[in-house]
Amino acid sequence: MRLRTIGMVLVMATTCPALLAEGTTPSSSSLWKSVRQVMHHRLLLPASKRxxxxxxxxxxxTIDGVNPTALAYVHREGGVMHSTRFPVGxxxxxxxYxxxxxxxxxxxxxxxxRFDTGDHNWIMANYSPGGKVLAFGKVAACINCHAIAGKSDFVFAPPPLNLLSAQTIHSFFPGKKITKPYKILLKKYPHAVLQ
Ligand code: HEC
Known part of the structure; x- marks a missing residue:
């Protein structure tokens, strides 16, 4: 029990370094380090599956990972759909995949x-598996779609709790086909589609 507590404190300390402290905006490379830590620790967004x-x-x-700050908050609120204001960090x-x-x-x-107050202060980023920065900062393409999950602070609940309509997917990713498993989810859970 004691060991577990120490382990958890270590996880907290390594996953929330000063670079994520309040009032600071990390560089794309520091954020990549934090992303790597989330991938390493394997904490999953509640209700999601590997x-x-x-x-x-x-x-x-897909695999939805979170750091301890986000995990503790979503747990406290009782799920992503009830999470209306994620804490800084x-x-x-x-x-x-x-x-x-x-x-x-x-x-x-x-x-x-106070990064992007109009859009809920999220820094959006996209990295290649080797850490190359593909997008970083106030990325309109990301924000415009995540705004559909406005009620839960721009965070989507994992499938099948929240789904996007075929029309939305096609408008953001023209020419891309929707996968068969996702089509099945859309048929089975039409009420989960966010407009
Ligand atoms: C067309 C809409 C759309 C676009 C564009 C989009 N996302 Fe998402 N994103 C989603 C949906 C839907 C989910 C939930 C699916 C899942 O959890 O696997 C999601 C999940 C995520 C998650 C996990 C947390 C959550 O909300 O569930 C992150 C982080 C994320 N997206 C970041 C980004 C970034 C960064 C970009 C831009 C580079 C981006 N997204 C572009 C729709 C979008």
């Missing part, structure tokens, strides 16, 4: 202090 269905070939399977990531379980890229969102 290799759950994504919507396209580039995210055929919350970090959420989505590992995107192809149909062969190969990691394609990792998207991340970090709640910063």
């Amino acid at each position: 290799y759950q269905p994504g919507s396209r070939a580039g995210d055929y399977y 919350s970090l959420l990531i989505k590992e995107n 192809d149909v062969h379980h190969r990691l394609v890229n990792i998207t991340a969102m970090l709640k910063a202090d």
